[in-house]
Amino acid sequence: MNINLEQKFNTHRIDFELVCVLLALISVGLVMVASSSMDFAAARYGDEWLLFRKQCILLMMGISAGVVVACIPLSVWEKYSGIFLCLAIIFLFIVLLPGIGKSVNGSQRWLPMGLFSIQASELAKICLLLFFASYLARRQDAVRSSWTAFFVMVFIIGIIVVLLLLEPDFGSSVVITFTLGSMMFVAGVPILRFLLLASSGVAGFSAMAFLSPYRWERLVAFMDPWSRQFDSGYQLVQSLIAFGRGEWFGLGLGNSLQKLFFLPEAHTDFIFAIFAEEFGLIGALCLVALYVFFIFKILSLSREANSKEKLFSAYLCFGIGIMLAAQSFINMGVASGLLPTKGLTLPFISYGGSSLLITCALMALVFRVNWELRHEQ
Incomplete structure (x- = not known):
């Protein structure tokens, strides 16, 4: 007993x-x-x-x-993960609309919520985590063997990154890309495909840093x-x-x-x-x-x-x-x-x-x- x-x-x-x-x-x-x-x-x-x-x-x-x-049971979060992906894209889109998104220090990242404002990228983070966790769990075999499943995830990440960079929010773009890429890696995405995604991400973010005057100035200031x-x-x-x-x-x-x-x-x-x-x-x-x-x-x-x-x-x-x-x-x-x-x-x-x-x-x-x-x- x-x-x-x-x-x-x-x-x-x-x-x-x-x-x-x-x-x-x-x-x-x-x-x-x-x-x-x-x-x-x-x-x-x-x-x-x-x-x-x-x-x-x-x-x-x-x-x-x-x-x-x-x-709320995890099964509910998993069941409606597709809706959360749509919400993530909606949040990142409407924050860019004049009269809706709030601009602070030259970046239009905030959604007014009455007494306070909340960053659209923060809302997108939890929505994307729920969707990718559900997608990787449901499509585990396809993720490991199919190029189609791989490109679906890459396409989604690409849309999110573009919307974030339009705010602009370079930091959140890096964090979200790194997180979702890491989830794909542990889910068993073949190493060559993962390296393709990683190299593309590094090349893209590096290009943006070099081509953007204020980001380049930050890099120069960081060096000295x-x-x-x-x-x-x-x-x-x-x-x-x-x-x-x-x-x-x-x-x-x-x-x-x-x-x-x-x-x-x-x-x-x-x-x-x-x-x-x-x-x-x-x-x-x-x-x-x-x-x-x-x-x-x-x-x-x-x-x-x-x-x-x-x-x-x-x-x-x-x-x-x-x-x-x-x-x-x-x-x-x-x-x-x-x-x-x-x-x-x-x-x-x-x-x-x-x-x-x-x-x-x-x-x-x-x-x-x-x-x-x-x-x-």
Whole structure:
């Protein structure tokens, strides 16, 4: 009887390690949004706690939305995956229409939702993950043997990338292409076809970087930011100064100087630089380790689902893990000077409603996968 009770408990248990690391990231995010945005909010809005309160409200909205998402069986998400693909294309199309899409800093990426705006690319991410996970699970044999199935996926990725580049949103194009390509690779797409897709993607993105004047300027500034420290390299130089000031153990929470209007986007795209300034190299490495463990737990869940032949769950979890890993790596790489400047938020840490809401929904899907795997044992 004791054995049966223990087995029943283990069957329905939650992955508390994943819960704990997620709560840790959310907590760090709230603390860093408060620390990095207070002076900016006080000068811009006359209320130093405004952005922190907004982030808390958006987090509550994200958790509420996540609860709803987690209550829906995975079979429902899989069944209507085709509709989600249509929604992804619709979102990316209507955001380009004058009078509907909202333009900020020269990019038309936002859809007004009343009290707040949400990026069309963020909505497209979750829709595309659901569709590709379903497609790869349903057409597994065709994906591995048929050129037709391969070109269908490439065609869909091509449409999405074109719509994203019209906004323009180069960063999301890279993240989505890399994520969907990785899902195709683990689904068993022959290596030669995958290399064809990868080489075409690299060539295309490289051509766009070289042919676009402002992207080329970013690349030049990335190679030698100090030669343009008061021009195109200003943001990267200020970010590197933040890292240098942090040294080993940082200046302490709230003691960053770069957030005092020296580093633009200190509470969004470059919040990792402020974290490094306040907590030093050791603190930055601890945050990186936290993300590594976080992604490891999601990918482990994908592997478990695959071992139980839950292909939709496996591909979905894998895609979510790779997407969060890619976005985290790019954000940290940009802030530390490892990659050219590109506007992508750090999941759960950066200020921003679109990223937070969609990331909460993605994690809800991960917890739904975890629950269904445990429930069916």
